[in-house]
Ligand code: FES
């Protein structure tokens with residue numbers, strides 16, 4: 012009995028994605044594709060002011076628009092006890108529609124329901140809101156003065172939200188006092204937005220029995236079901252949340268937004284289905300933004316480059332409500348990874364968060380809760396230290412890396428890193444890119460006055476949120492789940508509590524289960540996103556799917572295998588203990604010619620399971636990870652800067668990732684390409700700035716720049732493999748590494764290019780204008796010397 | 797909460813015929829209705845809307861066989877009488893167009909939201925440029941955003957498709973040559 016080669020070694024194969032044919036032929040099934048007879052369109056009225064008292068709202072003209080069915084305001088919702096929704100963070104709550112006061116520009120003020128999208132849009136223009144503008148607070152540094160208290164609904168009469176700290180303050184200060192060299196720099200990680208191309212949206216529908224079916228662009232459908240039940244009081248069994256195909260999420264589709272609550276309320280009171288699809292402007296101005304961390308980084312070191320202490324103080328701008336998607340027990344997310352890949356004997360970090368008149372949020376934008384900011388801070392810091400010591404940045408890093416044999420490694424800020432080979436990965440990357448030759452070339456160019464830069468980032472990530480002892484969202488622990496059912500003919504269905512938004516779960520999940528069971532991944536159907544059928548899981552974000560659900564899938568498959576072994580023993584007429592799983596089939600120990608395949612066992616499980624064996628072949632499992640996983644990598648950017656125009660040309664970019672066991676190399680590479688492009692965008696063009704009056708200055712794709720194929724560099728990739736010791740298949744997760752690791756590499760490269768001029772730091776995004784200005788200032792200073 | 801009395805939605809509408817992928821669809825549209833929405837209202841939902849403002853390219857369809865347009869910024873009434881090709885007109889699962897096949901082979905898509913627009917822009921380009929350089933492909937796709945793939949694989953896919961279409965054309969020419977010369981070539 013043999014298995015076909017195709018069925019073997021599902022793991023590590025770059026198999027083509029099973030889900031692609033439907034996307035390629037226009038048959039994807041996105042939320043906006045759903046059309047239900049009688050369905051109404053909802054549109055939202057937004058505040059033009061960042062801070063204003065609402066004196067009155069007049070719906071008359073809007074209601075007179077043909078086709079308009081209803082207009083709801085915040086006061087209507089308050090009257091029905093639906094005025095506020097809890098934030099995932101757990102420290103705050105958020106107004107569904109502005110009541111009394113609007114707290115940020117574009118805040119949701121009223122919702123309009125109409126027969127057509129166009130009629131709803133018309134009516135939005137006619138809802139008359141009488142505003143009394145108030146002075147806005149647009150910076151957390153102003154907010155901390157508490158001159159204007161933004162949130163009068165709270166008992167605490169302060170704009171300060173929380174203080175969080177980790178590590179040893181006194182020991183760190185002492186070590187910095189004793190350090191031979193100290194560098195300090197303020198670095199800002201600007202407010203940006205994940206901006207998936209599919210905006211957020213939903214369709215709410217109640218059936219005759221009062222059961223809500225809610226189709227929604229959600230990265231975490233089960234959490235939505237629980238949240239909706241908690242907000243509306245609808246019993247959870249009367250709610251079905253379906254996340255169909257999702258056109259990108261990147262963290263933006265984790266929080267529950269006011270529009271969703273309004274759509275459900277509309278469907279409830281108007282007794283007809285309601286669809287709400289955001290406009291691009293709504294997406295960029297009201298839904299989960301990211302970053303907005305002002306970080307003050309201090310590193311102490313010896314003259315030989317050995318680091319002795321790290322201190323990072325952060326001021327965070329959370330906007331009008333604390334709607335950050337960080338887990339409750341980690342208010343600043345996993346920012347504690349800020350010691351990076353380096354063996355800091357002592358470290359301290361603290362963060363203070365403030366309310367301002369900006370959009371609320373703070374999502375894990377292609378990173379596991381603030382890891383991007385942390386990586387950027389430490390990797391910029393290490394380069395500044397290298398500059399101060401006149402040491403090669405690669406050398407400095409090597410000198411301070413946590414060594415391969417030091418894992419599990421407990422960092423000064425409390426994380427236990429699972430595994431890694433930082434020096435090995437760095438060396439591999441330096442060889443691949445030809446680092447020594449590049450430095451030679453750079454020296455020659457510098458001699459000619461040309462600005463060439465080489466930037467490194469040797470980051471360590473922390474993903475796989477997370478172990479229930481540390482992680483929860485809304486109090487719900489962050490485990491994940493899997494269900495594996497094998498049919499009599501050896502095909503099967505695999506269900507998980509995750510939800511792909513383009514990561515290719517339909518393929519990789521099938522590969523994991525196929526590998527464990529010796530079945531054909533083509534014939535394992537993967538289903539996610541429907542709370543009626545999928546097991547409860549915390550969803551897909553923060554690169555948690557492979558570390559958490561991937562583990563659940565492997566273990567559920569192993570449970571199936573255990574069950575199958577009993578049936579196999581029966582078929583082989585052997586004692587169970589004499590049967591082993593080898594080469595993707597069951598055989599009798601010592602007599603490999605006597606074997607049965609899983610396919611044969613599957614049929615027997617339904618037809619001839621054997622005396623005393625439970626028929627059928629399925630298992631489900633909930634997995635609470637013992638620890639997080641710590642992927643790492645070395646990224647190298649090579650740039651040329653034109654000092655006359657400020658233009659940066661990314662000549663080369665190499666990403667060497669170590670994400671442990673690779674399930675599908677093609678998909679991993681695709682994820683790396685995509686993440687690098689997002690990192691490139693953040694570094695050079697993307698920001699949501701607010702002016703002093705509180706206006707959002709990037710409310711569309713003309714101002715909020717997404718790189719096109721023209722600007723995007725050609726990406727080079729490589730990898731090393733250091734499996735995670737505690738993950739059943741050794742996988743660590745990779746989707747966000749490139750976005751976490753690359754900004755520092757880009758900025759370090761540009762700063763390296765500008766270093767002969769004495770420029771030390773420029774905040775992202777490194778626009779032409781900023782670079783041009785910095786070069787001019789530096790030249791002016793030199794001339795004035 | 798205030799609800800309105802039932803009203804008549806009749807407004808000035810135009811009856812138009814949209815010719816999409818060789819089929820005619822009659823529709824009553826307001827003059828301001830955008831083509832993207834009119835196409836989606838026919839039930840062909842492969843044409844996506846990502847920005848509503850001609851920035852993202854998710855809504856690109858091909859007019860008259862070789863002209864890519866952003867259908868979110870063209871009025872439906874302007875499309876009267878034109879041949880519209882949408883992603884559904886390229887191929888179907890099991891019978892993919894070489895472009896679709898190439899995007900699949902090269903992993904040129906992830907969430908798939910930008911994909912119809914990418915395919916249609918590339919399709920239009922290949923009508924004019926059968927042997928583009930990588931840089932030309934990138935420039936042609938300059939109006940189509942993708943948040944997932946980083947474009948490298950999309951460029952590879954378009955190149956694979958261009959090659960496949962050239963081979964196909966060469967194959968046809970060889971057959972023609974063989975027929976014309978009595979097989980002596
Ligand atoms: S929807 Fe037409 S270009 Fe974005």
Ligand code: FES
Pocket residue numbers: 208258259513904905906907908909910911941942943944945
């Ligand atoms: S594949 Fe997701 S936007 Fe392109």
